[in-house]
Amino acid sequence: MTSTPGPAPLPEPAPPGAAAEATGERNPADRATPDGVPPDRVTPVRPATDRATAHLLDRFLAALRPRLPLRALWAHGSLAGGDYQQGRSDLDLIAIVDRPCTPEEERQLGELHATLDRTDPLAAKLHCSYLAADETADPAHIHLTWAHRELKRRTVTPVTRRELHTFGRVLYGDAPTALLPPVTDAELATFIRTDLREFWRPALDEPEEWLQDIWVDLGMLTLARATVTLRDGTLISKGEALAVLGELGAPDEVIADIRHRRYGPAAPPPPPGPARPSDRLGRRADLTRAFLGPAIDRTLATYGHTFPAPPG
Missing domain, CATH: 3.30.460.10 (Beta Polymerase, domain 2)
Structure with missing residues:
Protein backbone atom coordinates (compact mmCIF):
# COMPACT_ATOMS: atom_id res chain seq x y z
CA MET A 1 0.00 0.00 0.00
CA THR A 2 1.26 3.47 -0.73
CA SER A 3 1.84 5.95 2.06
CA THR A 4 -0.44 8.90 1.35
CA PRO A 5 -2.63 11.24 3.37
CA GLY A 6 -5.53 9.49 5.04
CA PRO A 7 -9.17 9.73 3.98
CA ALA A 8 -11.43 12.58 4.90
CA PRO A 9 -13.27 12.26 8.23
CA LEU A 10 -16.51 10.33 8.22
CA PRO A 11 -19.42 12.57 7.24
CA GLU A 12 -22.16 13.21 9.76
CA PRO A 13 -24.74 10.45 9.40
CA ALA A 14 -28.00 11.09 7.61
CA PRO A 15 -31.27 10.74 9.55
CA PRO A 16 -31.96 7.12 10.43
CA GLY A 17 -33.97 5.37 7.73
CA ALA A 18 -32.45 7.00 4.65
CA ALA A 19 -30.64 3.78 3.78
CA ALA A 20 -33.05 1.39 5.46
CA GLU A 21 -33.91 -0.32 2.20
CA ALA A 22 -30.71 -2.39 2.41
CA THR A 23 -25.49 -10.19 2.71
CA GLY A 24 -25.97 -13.31 4.28
CA GLU A 25 -24.07 -14.69 6.56
CA ARG A 26 -20.43 -15.59 6.24
CA ASN A 27 -19.02 -19.08 6.43
CA VAL A 183 -28.20 -17.42 -12.12
CA THR A 184 -29.95 -20.41 -13.67
CA ASP A 185 -31.55 -23.14 -11.58
CA ALA A 186 -28.98 -25.61 -12.88
CA GLU A 187 -26.08 -23.36 -11.86
CA LEU A 188 -27.57 -22.83 -8.42
CA ALA A 189 -28.23 -26.52 -7.81
CA THR A 190 -24.74 -27.48 -8.95
CA PHE A 191 -23.20 -24.90 -6.63
CA ILE A 192 -25.24 -26.06 -3.62
CA ARG A 193 -24.37 -29.72 -4.16
CA THR A 194 -20.69 -28.85 -4.51
CA ASP A 195 -20.83 -26.83 -1.30
CA LEU A 196 -22.33 -29.72 0.64
CA ARG A 197 -20.01 -32.34 -0.88
CA GLU A 198 -16.70 -30.46 -0.94
CA PHE A 199 -16.91 -28.14 2.05
CA TRP A 200 -19.41 -29.23 4.66
CA ARG A 201 -18.92 -33.00 4.39
CA PRO A 202 -15.09 -32.86 4.77
CA ALA A 203 -15.43 -30.25 7.53
CA LEU A 204 -17.01 -32.91 9.75
CA ASP A 205 -13.55 -34.49 10.02
CA GLU A 206 -12.37 -31.50 12.08
CA PRO A 207 -14.06 -32.05 15.47
CA GLU A 208 -12.51 -29.04 17.20
CA GLU A 209 -14.27 -26.66 14.81
CA TRP A 210 -17.67 -27.96 15.86
CA LEU A 211 -17.22 -26.76 19.41
CA GLN A 212 -17.94 -23.27 18.03
CA ASP A 213 -21.47 -21.87 17.74
CA ILE A 214 -20.94 -20.59 14.20
CA TRP A 215 -20.07 -24.03 12.83
CA VAL A 216 -23.05 -25.69 14.48
CA ASP A 217 -25.46 -22.97 13.37
CA LEU A 218 -24.34 -22.64 9.76
CA GLY A 219 -23.72 -26.33 9.23
CA MET A 220 -27.19 -27.29 10.42
CA LEU A 221 -29.06 -24.39 8.83
CA THR A 222 -27.21 -24.71 5.52
CA LEU A 223 -28.19 -28.37 5.26
CA ALA A 224 -31.87 -27.62 5.88
CA ARG A 225 -32.01 -24.72 3.45
CA ALA A 226 -29.99 -26.54 0.80
CA THR A 227 -32.28 -29.57 1.03
CA VAL A 228 -35.39 -27.44 0.46
CA THR A 229 -33.83 -25.57 -2.47
CA LEU A 230 -32.64 -28.77 -4.16
CA ARG A 231 -36.06 -30.32 -3.59
CA ASP A 232 -38.34 -27.61 -4.94
CA GLY A 233 -36.33 -24.47 -5.75
CA THR A 234 -37.64 -22.35 -2.89
CA LEU A 235 -35.89 -20.51 -0.09
CA ILE A 236 -36.64 -20.65 3.57
CA SER A 237 -35.36 -18.35 6.29
CA LYS A 238 -33.04 -19.50 9.03
CA GLY A 239 -36.00 -19.55 11.41
CA GLU A 240 -37.96 -21.77 9.04
CA ALA A 241 -34.93 -23.99 8.63
CA LEU A 242 -35.19 -24.96 12.28
CA ALA A 243 -38.54 -26.66 11.56
CA VAL A 244 -37.05 -28.43 8.54
CA LEU A 245 -34.22 -29.74 10.72
CA GLY A 246 -36.84 -31.43 12.86
CA GLU A 247 -38.35 -33.05 9.78
CA LEU A 248 -34.90 -34.26 8.75
CA GLY A 249 -34.42 -35.94 12.12
CA ALA A 250 -31.91 -33.53 13.68
CA PRO A 251 -31.40 -33.85 17.46
CA ASP A 252 -33.98 -31.80 19.37
CA GLU A 253 -31.28 -30.70 21.80
CA VAL A 254 -29.22 -29.08 19.03
CA ILE A 255 -32.26 -27.45 17.40
CA ALA A 256 -33.29 -25.93 20.74
CA ASP A 257 -29.75 -24.67 21.32
CA ILE A 258 -29.67 -22.90 17.94
CA ARG A 259 -33.14 -21.42 18.40
CA HIS A 260 -32.32 -20.05 21.81
CA ARG A 261 -29.05 -18.42 20.77
CA ARG A 262 -30.37 -16.93 17.53
CA TYR A 263 -33.86 -15.92 18.59
CA GLY A 264 -34.00 -16.10 22.38
CA PRO A 265 -32.94 -13.56 25.03
CA ALA A 266 -29.43 -12.17 24.71
CA ALA A 267 -26.86 -14.29 26.50
CA PRO A 268 -24.68 -12.74 29.24
CA PRO A 269 -21.07 -11.99 28.29
CA PRO A 270 -18.60 -14.83 28.89
CA PRO A 271 -16.54 -14.67 32.08
CA PRO A 272 -13.00 -13.29 31.80
CA GLY A 273 -10.11 -15.66 31.34
CA PRO A 274 -9.26 -18.37 28.83
CA ALA A 275 -12.23 -20.22 27.41
CA ARG A 276 -12.34 -23.99 27.81
CA PRO A 277 -14.71 -26.31 25.95
CA SER A 278 -17.43 -27.49 28.29
CA ASP A 279 -18.96 -30.94 28.40
CA ARG A 280 -22.12 -29.41 26.93
CA LEU A 281 -20.25 -28.08 23.90
CA GLY A 282 -18.55 -31.41 23.36
CA ARG A 283 -21.88 -33.24 23.48
CA ARG A 284 -23.45 -30.71 21.10
CA ALA A 285 -20.54 -31.12 18.67
CA ASP A 286 -20.84 -34.90 18.76
CA LEU A 287 -24.60 -34.81 18.17
CA THR A 288 -24.22 -32.33 15.32
CA ARG A 289 -21.51 -34.24 13.50
CA ALA A 290 -23.28 -37.58 13.96
CA PHE A 291 -26.42 -36.14 12.36
CA LEU A 292 -24.89 -34.03 9.60
CA GLY A 293 -22.73 -36.69 7.97
CA PRO A 294 -25.55 -39.11 7.09
CA ALA A 295 -27.97 -36.23 6.43
CA ILE A 296 -25.67 -34.61 3.86
CA ASP A 297 -25.13 -37.99 2.23
CA ARG A 298 -28.90 -38.55 1.97
CA THR A 299 -29.50 -35.11 0.45
CA LEU A 300 -26.77 -35.61 -2.13
CA ALA A 301 -27.99 -39.09 -2.97
CA THR A 302 -31.58 -37.89 -3.35
CA TYR A 303 -30.92 -34.68 -5.29
CA GLY A 304 -27.48 -35.39 -6.72
CA HIS A 305 -28.49 -35.33 -10.38
CA THR A 306 -31.70 -33.35 -10.50
CA PHE A 307 -32.66 -29.70 -10.67
CA PRO A 308 -35.36 -28.28 -8.40
CA ALA A 309 -38.89 -28.53 -9.67
CA PRO A 310 -40.70 -25.23 -10.35
CA PRO A 311 -42.75 -24.08 -7.34
CA GLY A 312 -46.49 -24.60 -7.56
Missing part, protein backbone atom coordinates in the same frame (compact mmCIF):
# COMPACT_ATOMS: atom_id res chain seq x y z
CA PRO A 28 -17.17 -20.31 9.53
CA ALA A 29 -13.61 -19.03 9.87
CA ASP A 30 -13.89 -17.45 6.41
CA ARG A 31 -12.66 -20.59 4.70
CA ALA A 32 -12.75 -20.66 0.90
CA THR A 33 -16.39 -21.68 0.60
CA PRO A 34 -19.81 -20.21 -0.19
CA ASP A 35 -20.85 -17.25 1.89
CA GLY A 36 -24.53 -17.90 1.89
CA VAL A 37 -27.30 -20.46 1.73
CA PRO A 38 -29.99 -21.11 -0.85
CA PRO A 39 -32.35 -18.26 -1.81
CA ASP A 40 -36.09 -18.27 -2.34
CA ARG A 41 -37.86 -17.39 -5.55
CA VAL A 42 -40.60 -15.58 -3.67
CA THR A 43 -39.76 -12.03 -2.59
CA PRO A 44 -40.28 -11.80 1.19
CA VAL A 45 -42.14 -8.92 2.76
CA ARG A 46 -39.74 -6.06 3.39
CA PRO A 47 -38.90 -6.10 7.11
CA ALA A 48 -38.68 -2.96 9.14
CA THR A 49 -35.10 -1.92 9.88
CA ASP A 50 -34.27 -1.00 13.46
CA ARG A 51 -32.95 2.52 13.95
CA ALA A 52 -29.47 1.47 15.07
CA THR A 53 -28.94 -0.65 11.95
CA ALA A 54 -30.41 2.04 9.68
CA HIS A 55 -28.10 4.60 11.29
CA LEU A 56 -25.04 2.45 10.54
CA LEU A 57 -26.12 1.87 6.91
CA ASP A 58 -26.73 5.59 6.43
CA ARG A 59 -23.34 6.39 7.85
CA PHE A 60 -21.59 3.80 5.70
CA LEU A 61 -23.23 4.98 2.47
CA ALA A 62 -22.55 8.64 3.22
CA ALA A 63 -18.86 7.85 3.77
CA LEU A 64 -18.56 5.53 0.79
CA ARG A 65 -19.94 7.78 -1.93
CA PRO A 66 -17.15 10.42 -1.84
CA ARG A 67 -14.46 7.72 -1.86
CA LEU A 68 -15.48 5.53 -4.82
CA PRO A 69 -17.17 5.85 -8.22
CA LEU A 70 -20.17 4.06 -6.73
CA ARG A 71 -22.91 2.79 -9.03
CA ALA A 72 -24.96 0.74 -6.60
CA LEU A 73 -25.05 -0.59 -3.05
CA TRP A 74 -27.21 -3.60 -2.21
CA ALA A 75 -27.97 -5.77 0.80
CA HIS A 76 -28.65 -9.50 0.76
CA GLY A 77 -28.84 -12.14 3.46
CA SER A 78 -30.89 -11.80 6.62
CA LEU A 79 -31.56 -8.08 6.43
CA ALA A 80 -32.94 -8.34 2.90
CA GLY A 81 -34.72 -11.64 3.48
CA GLY A 82 -36.65 -10.79 6.63
CA ASP A 83 -34.75 -12.80 9.25
CA TYR A 84 -32.44 -10.07 10.56
CA GLN A 85 -31.64 -10.05 14.28
CA GLN A 86 -29.87 -6.90 15.47
CA GLY A 87 -26.44 -7.65 16.89
CA ARG A 88 -26.63 -11.31 15.85
CA SER A 89 -27.05 -11.27 12.07
CA ASP A 90 -24.41 -10.13 9.61
CA LEU A 91 -24.98 -7.08 7.42
CA ASP A 92 -24.06 -8.48 4.02
CA LEU A 93 -23.57 -5.82 1.34
CA ILE A 94 -22.47 -5.64 -2.29
CA ALA A 95 -21.06 -2.44 -3.80
CA ILE A 96 -20.81 -2.00 -7.57
CA VAL A 97 -18.17 0.50 -8.72
CA ASP A 98 -17.32 1.83 -12.18
CA ARG A 99 -13.83 0.31 -12.15
CA PRO A 100 -11.55 -1.74 -9.89
CA CYS A 101 -10.35 0.05 -6.78
CA THR A 102 -6.87 1.55 -6.80
CA PRO A 103 -4.40 0.65 -4.04
CA GLU A 104 -5.06 4.02 -2.42
CA GLU A 105 -8.81 3.46 -2.52
CA GLU A 106 -8.32 0.04 -0.96
CA ARG A 107 -6.34 1.63 1.85
CA GLN A 108 -9.03 4.23 2.42
CA LEU A 109 -11.73 1.57 2.45
CA GLY A 110 -9.82 -0.34 5.11
CA GLU A 111 -9.60 2.81 7.22
CA LEU A 112 -13.27 3.57 6.68
CA HIS A 113 -14.35 0.14 7.86
CA ALA A 114 -11.95 0.24 10.79
CA THR A 115 -13.32 3.63 11.85
CA LEU A 116 -16.88 2.36 11.71
CA ASP A 117 -15.83 -0.68 13.72
CA ARG A 118 -14.36 1.51 16.45
CA THR A 119 -17.39 3.77 16.68
CA ASP A 120 -20.41 1.52 16.15
CA PRO A 121 -20.86 -1.88 17.84
CA LEU A 122 -22.89 -3.23 14.91
CA ALA A 123 -20.13 -2.51 12.38
CA ALA A 124 -18.17 -5.63 13.30
CA LYS A 125 -20.84 -7.58 11.43
CA LEU A 126 -20.85 -5.34 8.35
CA HIS A 127 -19.36 -7.17 5.35
CA CYS A 128 -19.08 -5.66 1.88
CA SER A 129 -17.73 -6.94 -1.44
CA TYR A 130 -16.67 -4.38 -4.05
CA LEU A 131 -17.32 -5.43 -7.66
CA ALA A 132 -16.19 -3.52 -10.73
CA ALA A 133 -19.09 -3.16 -13.14
CA ASP A 134 -17.27 -5.05 -15.91
CA GLU A 135 -16.28 -7.92 -13.57
CA THR A 136 -19.70 -9.10 -12.42
CA ALA A 137 -20.33 -11.92 -14.89
CA ASP A 138 -18.06 -14.67 -13.54
CA PRO A 139 -19.10 -16.21 -10.18
CA ALA A 140 -15.54 -17.56 -9.80
CA HIS A 141 -13.96 -14.09 -10.01
CA ILE A 142 -12.55 -12.82 -6.72
CA HIS A 143 -13.41 -9.33 -5.52
CA LEU A 144 -12.12 -6.98 -2.85
CA THR A 145 -14.09 -7.66 0.32
CA TRP A 146 -14.20 -6.35 3.85
CA ALA A 147 -15.18 -9.19 6.19
CA HIS A 148 -14.35 -10.18 9.73
CA ARG A 149 -12.51 -6.89 10.29
CA GLU A 150 -10.04 -7.14 7.44
CA LEU A 151 -9.71 -6.66 3.69
CA LYS A 152 -9.50 -9.84 1.66
CA ARG A 153 -10.61 -11.17 -1.71
CA ARG A 154 -13.36 -13.67 -2.31
CA THR A 155 -16.10 -14.59 -4.77
CA VAL A 156 -19.72 -13.50 -4.92
CA THR A 157 -21.33 -16.89 -5.16
CA PRO A 158 -24.30 -18.07 -7.23
CA VAL A 159 -26.31 -18.23 -4.00
CA THR A 160 -25.67 -14.57 -3.24
CA ARG A 161 -26.38 -13.62 -6.85
CA ARG A 162 -29.73 -15.41 -6.89
CA GLU A 163 -30.55 -13.89 -3.53
CA LEU A 164 -29.86 -10.41 -4.89
CA HIS A 165 -32.08 -11.00 -7.92
CA THR A 166 -34.87 -12.40 -5.77
CA PHE A 167 -35.03 -10.03 -2.81
CA GLY A 168 -31.92 -7.84 -2.78
CA ARG A 169 -32.51 -4.48 -1.15
CA VAL A 170 -31.24 -1.38 -2.89
CA LEU A 171 -29.52 1.17 -0.70
CA TYR A 172 -28.23 3.24 -3.61
CA GLY A 173 -28.21 3.25 -7.40
CA ASP A 174 -29.43 0.64 -9.86
CA ALA A 175 -31.21 -2.59 -8.96
CA PRO A 176 -29.32 -5.92 -9.15
CA THR A 177 -31.23 -6.94 -12.29
CA ALA A 178 -29.62 -4.02 -14.15
CA LEU A 179 -26.01 -4.85 -13.31
CA LEU A 180 -25.73 -8.50 -12.26
CA PRO A 181 -26.25 -11.46 -14.60
CA PRO A 182 -28.93 -13.92 -13.41
Whole structure:
Protein backbone atom coordinates (compact mmCIF):
# COMPACT_ATOMS: atom_id res chain seq x y z
CA MET A 1 0.00 0.00 0.00
CA THR A 2 1.26 3.47 -0.73
CA SER A 3 1.84 5.95 2.06
CA THR A 4 -0.44 8.90 1.35
CA PRO A 5 -2.63 11.24 3.37
CA GLY A 6 -5.53 9.49 5.04
CA PRO A 7 -9.17 9.73 3.98
CA ALA A 8 -11.43 12.58 4.90
CA PRO A 9 -13.27 12.26 8.23
CA LEU A 10 -16.51 10.33 8.22
CA PRO A 11 -19.42 12.57 7.24
CA GLU A 12 -22.16 13.21 9.76
CA PRO A 13 -24.74 10.45 9.40
CA ALA A 14 -28.00 11.09 7.61
CA PRO A 15 -31.27 10.74 9.55
CA PRO A 16 -31.96 7.12 10.43
CA GLY A 17 -33.97 5.37 7.73
CA ALA A 18 -32.45 7.00 4.65
CA ALA A 19 -30.64 3.78 3.78
CA ALA A 20 -33.05 1.39 5.46
CA GLU A 21 -33.91 -0.32 2.20
CA ALA A 22 -30.71 -2.39 2.41
CA THR A 23 -25.49 -10.19 2.71
CA GLY A 24 -25.97 -13.31 4.28
CA GLU A 25 -24.07 -14.69 6.56
CA ARG A 26 -20.43 -15.59 6.24
CA ASN A 27 -19.02 -19.08 6.43
CA PRO A 28 -17.17 -20.31 9.53
CA ALA A 29 -13.61 -19.03 9.87
CA ASP A 30 -13.89 -17.45 6.41
CA ARG A 31 -12.66 -20.59 4.70
CA ALA A 32 -12.75 -20.66 0.90
CA THR A 33 -16.39 -21.68 0.60
CA PRO A 34 -19.81 -20.21 -0.19
CA ASP A 35 -20.85 -17.25 1.89
CA GLY A 36 -24.53 -17.90 1.89
CA VAL A 37 -27.30 -20.46 1.73
CA PRO A 38 -29.99 -21.11 -0.85
CA PRO A 39 -32.35 -18.26 -1.81
CA ASP A 40 -36.09 -18.27 -2.34
CA ARG A 41 -37.86 -17.39 -5.55
CA VAL A 42 -40.60 -15.58 -3.67
CA THR A 43 -39.76 -12.03 -2.59
CA PRO A 44 -40.28 -11.80 1.19
CA VAL A 45 -42.14 -8.92 2.76
CA ARG A 46 -39.74 -6.06 3.39
CA PRO A 47 -38.90 -6.10 7.11
CA ALA A 48 -38.68 -2.96 9.14
CA THR A 49 -35.10 -1.92 9.88
CA ASP A 50 -34.27 -1.00 13.46
CA ARG A 51 -32.95 2.52 13.95
CA ALA A 52 -29.47 1.47 15.07
CA THR A 53 -28.94 -0.65 11.95
CA ALA A 54 -30.41 2.04 9.68
CA HIS A 55 -28.10 4.60 11.29
CA LEU A 56 -25.04 2.45 10.54
CA LEU A 57 -26.12 1.87 6.91
CA ASP A 58 -26.73 5.59 6.43
CA ARG A 59 -23.34 6.39 7.85
CA PHE A 60 -21.59 3.80 5.70
CA LEU A 61 -23.23 4.98 2.47
CA ALA A 62 -22.55 8.64 3.22
CA ALA A 63 -18.86 7.85 3.77
CA LEU A 64 -18.56 5.53 0.79
CA ARG A 65 -19.94 7.78 -1.93
CA PRO A 66 -17.15 10.42 -1.84
CA ARG A 67 -14.46 7.72 -1.86
CA LEU A 68 -15.48 5.53 -4.82
CA PRO A 69 -17.17 5.85 -8.22
CA LEU A 70 -20.17 4.06 -6.73
CA ARG A 71 -22.91 2.79 -9.03
CA ALA A 72 -24.96 0.74 -6.60
CA LEU A 73 -25.05 -0.59 -3.05
CA TRP A 74 -27.21 -3.60 -2.21
CA ALA A 75 -27.97 -5.77 0.80
CA HIS A 76 -28.65 -9.50 0.76
CA GLY A 77 -28.84 -12.14 3.46
CA SER A 78 -30.89 -11.80 6.62
CA LEU A 79 -31.56 -8.08 6.43
CA ALA A 80 -32.94 -8.34 2.90
CA GLY A 81 -34.72 -11.64 3.48
CA GLY A 82 -36.65 -10.79 6.63
CA ASP A 83 -34.75 -12.80 9.25
CA TYR A 84 -32.44 -10.07 10.56
CA GLN A 85 -31.64 -10.05 14.28
CA GLN A 86 -29.87 -6.90 15.47
CA GLY A 87 -26.44 -7.65 16.89
CA ARG A 88 -26.63 -11.31 15.85
CA SER A 89 -27.05 -11.27 12.07
CA ASP A 90 -24.41 -10.13 9.61
CA LEU A 91 -24.98 -7.08 7.42
CA ASP A 92 -24.06 -8.48 4.02
CA LEU A 93 -23.57 -5.82 1.34
CA ILE A 94 -22.47 -5.64 -2.29
CA ALA A 95 -21.06 -2.44 -3.80
CA ILE A 96 -20.81 -2.00 -7.57
CA VAL A 97 -18.17 0.50 -8.72
CA ASP A 98 -17.32 1.83 -12.18
CA ARG A 99 -13.83 0.31 -12.15
CA PRO A 100 -11.55 -1.74 -9.89
CA CYS A 101 -10.35 0.05 -6.78
CA THR A 102 -6.87 1.55 -6.80
CA PRO A 103 -4.40 0.65 -4.04
CA GLU A 104 -5.06 4.02 -2.42
CA GLU A 105 -8.81 3.46 -2.52
CA GLU A 106 -8.32 0.04 -0.96
CA ARG A 107 -6.34 1.63 1.85
CA GLN A 108 -9.03 4.23 2.42
CA LEU A 109 -11.73 1.57 2.45
CA GLY A 110 -9.82 -0.34 5.11
CA GLU A 111 -9.60 2.81 7.22
CA LEU A 112 -13.27 3.57 6.68
CA HIS A 113 -14.35 0.14 7.86
CA ALA A 114 -11.95 0.24 10.79
CA THR A 115 -13.32 3.63 11.85
CA LEU A 116 -16.88 2.36 11.71
CA ASP A 117 -15.83 -0.68 13.72
CA ARG A 118 -14.36 1.51 16.45
CA THR A 119 -17.39 3.77 16.68
CA ASP A 120 -20.41 1.52 16.15
CA PRO A 121 -20.86 -1.88 17.84
CA LEU A 122 -22.89 -3.23 14.91
CA ALA A 123 -20.13 -2.51 12.38
CA ALA A 124 -18.17 -5.63 13.30
CA LYS A 125 -20.84 -7.58 11.43
CA LEU A 126 -20.85 -5.34 8.35
CA HIS A 127 -19.36 -7.17 5.35
CA CYS A 128 -19.08 -5.66 1.88
CA SER A 129 -17.73 -6.94 -1.44
CA TYR A 130 -16.67 -4.38 -4.05
CA LEU A 131 -17.32 -5.43 -7.66
CA ALA A 132 -16.19 -3.52 -10.73
CA ALA A 133 -19.09 -3.16 -13.14
CA ASP A 134 -17.27 -5.05 -15.91
CA GLU A 135 -16.28 -7.92 -13.57
CA THR A 136 -19.70 -9.10 -12.42
CA ALA A 137 -20.33 -11.92 -14.89
CA ASP A 138 -18.06 -14.67 -13.54
CA PRO A 139 -19.10 -16.21 -10.18
CA ALA A 140 -15.54 -17.56 -9.80
CA HIS A 141 -13.96 -14.09 -10.01
CA ILE A 142 -12.55 -12.82 -6.72
CA HIS A 143 -13.41 -9.33 -5.52
CA LEU A 144 -12.12 -6.98 -2.85
CA THR A 145 -14.09 -7.66 0.32
CA TRP A 146 -14.20 -6.35 3.85
CA ALA A 147 -15.18 -9.19 6.19
CA HIS A 148 -14.35 -10.18 9.73
CA ARG A 149 -12.51 -6.89 10.29
CA GLU A 150 -10.04 -7.14 7.44
CA LEU A 151 -9.71 -6.66 3.69
CA LYS A 152 -9.50 -9.84 1.66
CA ARG A 153 -10.61 -11.17 -1.71
CA ARG A 154 -13.36 -13.67 -2.31
CA THR A 155 -16.10 -14.59 -4.77
CA VAL A 156 -19.72 -13.50 -4.92
CA THR A 157 -21.33 -16.89 -5.16
CA PRO A 158 -24.30 -18.07 -7.23
CA VAL A 159 -26.31 -18.23 -4.00
CA THR A 160 -25.67 -14.57 -3.24
CA ARG A 161 -26.38 -13.62 -6.85
CA ARG A 162 -29.73 -15.41 -6.89
CA GLU A 163 -30.55 -13.89 -3.53
CA LEU A 164 -29.86 -10.41 -4.89
CA HIS A 165 -32.08 -11.00 -7.92
CA THR A 166 -34.87 -12.40 -5.77
CA PHE A 167 -35.03 -10.03 -2.81
CA GLY A 168 -31.92 -7.84 -2.78
CA ARG A 169 -32.51 -4.48 -1.15
CA VAL A 170 -31.24 -1.38 -2.89
CA LEU A 171 -29.52 1.17 -0.70
CA TYR A 172 -28.23 3.24 -3.61
CA GLY A 173 -28.21 3.25 -7.40
CA ASP A 174 -29.43 0.64 -9.86
CA ALA A 175 -31.21 -2.59 -8.96
CA PRO A 176 -29.32 -5.92 -9.15
CA THR A 177 -31.23 -6.94 -12.29
CA ALA A 178 -29.62 -4.02 -14.15
CA LEU A 179 -26.01 -4.85 -13.31
CA LEU A 180 -25.73 -8.50 -12.26
CA PRO A 181 -26.25 -11.46 -14.60
CA PRO A 182 -28.93 -13.92 -13.41
CA VAL A 183 -28.20 -17.42 -12.12
CA THR A 184 -29.95 -20.41 -13.67
CA ASP A 185 -31.55 -23.14 -11.58
CA ALA A 186 -28.98 -25.61 -12.88
CA GLU A 187 -26.08 -23.36 -11.86
CA LEU A 188 -27.57 -22.83 -8.42
CA ALA A 189 -28.23 -26.52 -7.81
CA THR A 190 -24.74 -27.48 -8.95
CA PHE A 191 -23.20 -24.90 -6.63
CA ILE A 192 -25.24 -26.06 -3.62
CA ARG A 193 -24.37 -29.72 -4.16
CA THR A 194 -20.69 -28.85 -4.51
CA ASP A 195 -20.83 -26.83 -1.30
CA LEU A 196 -22.33 -29.72 0.64
CA ARG A 197 -20.01 -32.34 -0.88
CA GLU A 198 -16.70 -30.46 -0.94
CA PHE A 199 -16.91 -28.14 2.05
CA TRP A 200 -19.41 -29.23 4.66
CA ARG A 201 -18.92 -33.00 4.39
CA PRO A 202 -15.09 -32.86 4.77
CA ALA A 203 -15.43 -30.25 7.53
CA LEU A 204 -17.01 -32.91 9.75
CA ASP A 205 -13.55 -34.49 10.02
CA GLU A 206 -12.37 -31.50 12.08
CA PRO A 207 -14.06 -32.05 15.47
CA GLU A 208 -12.51 -29.04 17.20
CA GLU A 209 -14.27 -26.66 14.81
CA TRP A 210 -17.67 -27.96 15.86
CA LEU A 211 -17.22 -26.76 19.41
CA GLN A 212 -17.94 -23.27 18.03
CA ASP A 213 -21.47 -21.87 17.74
CA ILE A 214 -20.94 -20.59 14.20
CA TRP A 215 -20.07 -24.03 12.83
CA VAL A 216 -23.05 -25.69 14.48
CA ASP A 217 -25.46 -22.97 13.37
CA LEU A 218 -24.34 -22.64 9.76
CA GLY A 219 -23.72 -26.33 9.23
CA MET A 220 -27.19 -27.29 10.42
CA LEU A 221 -29.06 -24.39 8.83
CA THR A 222 -27.21 -24.71 5.52
CA LEU A 223 -28.19 -28.37 5.26
CA ALA A 224 -31.87 -27.62 5.88
CA ARG A 225 -32.01 -24.72 3.45
CA ALA A 226 -29.99 -26.54 0.80
CA THR A 227 -32.28 -29.57 1.03
CA VAL A 228 -35.39 -27.44 0.46
CA THR A 229 -33.83 -25.57 -2.47
CA LEU A 230 -32.64 -28.77 -4.16
CA ARG A 231 -36.06 -30.32 -3.59
CA ASP A 232 -38.34 -27.61 -4.94
CA GLY A 233 -36.33 -24.47 -5.75
CA THR A 234 -37.64 -22.35 -2.89
CA LEU A 235 -35.89 -20.51 -0.09
CA ILE A 236 -36.64 -20.65 3.57
CA SER A 237 -35.36 -18.35 6.29
CA LYS A 238 -33.04 -19.50 9.03
CA GLY A 239 -36.00 -19.55 11.41
CA GLU A 240 -37.96 -21.77 9.04
CA ALA A 241 -34.93 -23.99 8.63
CA LEU A 242 -35.19 -24.96 12.28
CA ALA A 243 -38.54 -26.66 11.56
CA VAL A 244 -37.05 -28.43 8.54
CA LEU A 245 -34.22 -29.74 10.72
CA GLY A 246 -36.84 -31.43 12.86
CA GLU A 247 -38.35 -33.05 9.78
CA LEU A 248 -34.90 -34.26 8.75
CA GLY A 249 -34.42 -35.94 12.12
CA ALA A 250 -31.91 -33.53 13.68
CA PRO A 251 -31.40 -33.85 17.46
CA ASP A 252 -33.98 -31.80 19.37
CA GLU A 253 -31.28 -30.70 21.80
CA VAL A 254 -29.22 -29.08 19.03
CA ILE A 255 -32.26 -27.45 17.40
CA ALA A 256 -33.29 -25.93 20.74
CA ASP A 257 -29.75 -24.67 21.32
CA ILE A 258 -29.67 -22.90 17.94
CA ARG A 259 -33.14 -21.42 18.40
CA HIS A 260 -32.32 -20.05 21.81
CA ARG A 261 -29.05 -18.42 20.77
CA ARG A 262 -30.37 -16.93 17.53
CA TYR A 263 -33.86 -15.92 18.59
CA GLY A 264 -34.00 -16.10 22.38
CA PRO A 265 -32.94 -13.56 25.03
CA ALA A 266 -29.43 -12.17 24.71
CA ALA A 267 -26.86 -14.29 26.50
CA PRO A 268 -24.68 -12.74 29.24
CA PRO A 269 -21.07 -11.99 28.29
CA PRO A 270 -18.60 -14.83 28.89
CA PRO A 271 -16.54 -14.67 32.08
CA PRO A 272 -13.00 -13.29 31.80
CA GLY A 273 -10.11 -15.66 31.34
CA PRO A 274 -9.26 -18.37 28.83
CA ALA A 275 -12.23 -20.22 27.41
CA ARG A 276 -12.34 -23.99 27.81
CA PRO A 277 -14.71 -26.31 25.95
CA SER A 278 -17.43 -27.49 28.29
CA ASP A 279 -18.96 -30.94 28.40
CA ARG A 280 -22.12 -29.41 26.93
CA LEU A 281 -20.25 -28.08 23.90
CA GLY A 282 -18.55 -31.41 23.36
CA ARG A 283 -21.88 -33.24 23.48
CA ARG A 284 -23.45 -30.71 21.10
CA ALA A 285 -20.54 -31.12 18.67
CA ASP A 286 -20.84 -34.90 18.76
CA LEU A 287 -24.60 -34.81 18.17
CA THR A 288 -24.22 -32.33 15.32
CA ARG A 289 -21.51 -34.24 13.50
CA ALA A 290 -23.28 -37.58 13.96
CA PHE A 291 -26.42 -36.14 12.36
CA LEU A 292 -24.89 -34.03 9.60
CA GLY A 293 -22.73 -36.69 7.97
CA PRO A 294 -25.55 -39.11 7.09
CA ALA A 295 -27.97 -36.23 6.43
CA ILE A 296 -25.67 -34.61 3.86
CA ASP A 297 -25.13 -37.99 2.23
CA ARG A 298 -28.90 -38.55 1.97
CA THR A 299 -29.50 -35.11 0.45
CA LEU A 300 -26.77 -35.61 -2.13
CA ALA A 301 -27.99 -39.09 -2.97
CA THR A 302 -31.58 -37.89 -3.35
CA TYR A 303 -30.92 -34.68 -5.29
CA GLY A 304 -27.48 -35.39 -6.72
CA HIS A 305 -28.49 -35.33 -10.38
CA THR A 306 -31.70 -33.35 -10.50
CA PHE A 307 -32.66 -29.70 -10.67
CA PRO A 308 -35.36 -28.28 -8.40
CA ALA A 309 -38.89 -28.53 -9.67
CA PRO A 310 -40.70 -25.23 -10.35
CA PRO A 311 -42.75 -24.08 -7.34
CA GLY A 312 -46.49 -24.60 -7.56
